Amino acid sequence: MGQALSTQLATLVLGREARQRLRASQALLVVLVDVLLSFICAFGVWTGLIDAHLALAWSSLTLLGVLTFYAVIRSGWNERLSPTDPALTMVQGVFSVFSTVTAYLICGPVRGASLLAMAITLVSGMFALKPGQVRRLSVLAVLLLGATMVGGHLRWPDRFPIAEEALHFMMVAVVLPAIAVLAGQLSTMRHKLRQHRHDLEQALEHNRQLASRDELTGLYNRRHVMALMHKEVQRAERSGRPMSIALLDIDHFKRINDSCGHAQGDEVLKAFALEVGATVRDTDVLGRWGGEEFMVVLPETDAAGAACVLDRVHERMRNLSFACGSEARGVSFSAGIAAAAPGEALHLTIERADAALYRAKEAGRQRSVVAEALEATETTALAQAARPVTSCAP
Numbered sequence: 474m475g476q477a478l479s480t481q482l483a484t485l486v487l488g489r490e491a492r493q494r495l496r497a498s499q500a501l502l503v504v505l506v507d508v509l510l511s512f513i514c515a516f517g518v519w520t521g522l523i524d525a526h527l528a529l530a531w532s533s534l535t536l537l538g539v540l541t542f543y544a545v546i547r548s549g550w551n552e553r554l555s556p557t558d559p560a561l562t563m564v565q566g567v568f569s570v571f572s573t574v575t576a577y578l579i580c581g582p583v584r585g586a587s588l589l590a591m592a593i594t595l596v597s598g599m600f601a602l603k604p605g606q607v608r609r610l611s612v613l614a615v616l617l618l619g620a621t622m623v624g625g626h627l628r629w630p631d632r633f634p635i636a637e638e639a640l641h642f643m644m645v646a647v648v649l650p651a652i653a654v655l656a657g658q659l660s661t662m663r664h665k666l667r668q669h670r671h672d673l674e675q676a677l678e679h680n681r682q683l684a685s686r687d688e689l690t691g692l693y694n695r696r697h698v699m700a701l702m703h704k705e706v707q708r709a710e711r712s713g714r715p716m717s718i719a720l721l722d723i724d725h726f727k728r729i730n731d732s733c734g735h736a737q738g739d740e741v742l743k744a745f746a747l748e749v750g751a752t753v754r755d756t757d758v759l760g761r762w763g764g765e766e767f768m769v770v771l772p773e774t775d776a777a778g779a780a781c782v783l784d785r786v787h788e789r790m791r792n793l794s795f796a797c798g799s800e801a802r803g804v805s806f807s808a809g810i811a812a813a814a815p816g817e818a819l820h821l822t823i824e825r826a827d828a829a830l831y832r833a834k835e836a837g838r839q840r841s842v843v844a845e846a847l848e849a850t851e852t853t854a855l856a857q858a859a860r861p862v863t864s865c866a867p
């Protein structure tokens with residue numbers, strides 16, 4: 474209950490989207506820092522070190538500014554107003570420099586303390602800005618403070634004695650550029666880290682591919698097909714809907730290798746995989762079972778439906794040819810189809826498909842054999858014309 478309330482509150486204050494939440498929380502942190510600085514200012518007023526009117530004006534304007542930044546980010550306008558820097562870091566940095574310079578002007582004898590706030594501005598910029606931006610911000614800060622010190626001394630020599638201003642300026646001129654240099658180093662480290670993370674993600678993706686894909690054809694490998702098959706069997710068991718598998722084997726593939734070369738054999742395997750993939754449904758699973766064998770898993774499809782799909786694949790293969798020397802050759806395949814029987818172990822369904830494939834080869838190749846339970850009925854690619862077209866719809 475309490476957690477739900479705090480989640481709701483966090484969503485209300487920061488929004489939902491992760492990046493915007495981060496930006497809003499950073500803007501709120503700046504608001505918090507400026508509220509605390511306002512308290513310090515109030516303490517300065519109370520001790521008589523800072524003029525009350527000036528302190529009130531400074532606090533009001535500063536808080537109004539940083540709250541405006543928060544409101545712009547929370548409303549999502551930042552993404553429209555500043556697509557290149559949606560966190561508004563640079564604008565907030567410039568605002569902060571001006572606000573700190575103003576604090577320096579109004580803080581009387583304790584103005585040196587406001588220089589710390591300038592350092593905070595640049596340090597916070599280190600985490601979000603590019604090195605060039607932090608450099609520009611530090612140059613702006615040094616110049617603006619320098620001008621303020623000179624102007625302050627010329628206008629009010631008693632309040633801004635030359636020795637103190639020179640000392641403050643030297644501090645600023647050393648510390649702020651040093652922060653800018655550190656920001657550059659931090660940015661390089663961040664860049665390297667990002668690059669490493671990117672490389673790591675790519676390596677992981679490559680490993681994932683290797684674990685589940687066949688390198689030659691790009692199809693799922695046997696292990697992954699098995700895993701997907703198990704899932705499909707479970708789904709079929711739950712829904713009570715049919716599911717079939719088909720084991721495809723290219724006919725006389727050894728001859729292709731022997732007479733056209735292994736490299737051409739590889740090309741045939743790739744072309745074959747493409748053709749089968751283009752024929753089956755997107756929801757079907759196609760994988761390389763090994764060598765010149767391929768497995769198709771057909772969810773929500775009974776044996777007759779699977780035979781139709783395989784007939785379409787046979788039909789398509791008739792148009793596939795490849796060059797073997799100066800000769801154009803065709804590719805055919807045989808297939809064994811098995812519909813998973815309710816409660817049947819997957820390896821038994823595979824065995825039935827394998828036995829049906831064997832029968833297809835035995836019967837003369839370039840055909841599919843459907844295994845029905847323990848019996849098998851034969852269909853040939855040519856018999857497709859005799860089937861009702863509707864049952865063969867893709």
Ligand SMILES: Nc1nc2c(ncn2[C@@H]2O[C@H](COP(=O)(O)OP(=O)(O)OP(=O)(O)O)[C@@H](O)[C@H]2O)c(=O)[nH]1
Binds near residue numbers: 726834
């Ligand atoms: N080019 C190539 N050949 C492969 C690959 N994997 C297996 N083979 C070859 O595929 C051939 C399979 O031959 P067989 O099992 O005798 O079968 P087949 O010649 O297709 O004869 P049937 O299946 O009876 O029609 C073997 O010569 C294997 O070396 C591969 O990745 N690339």
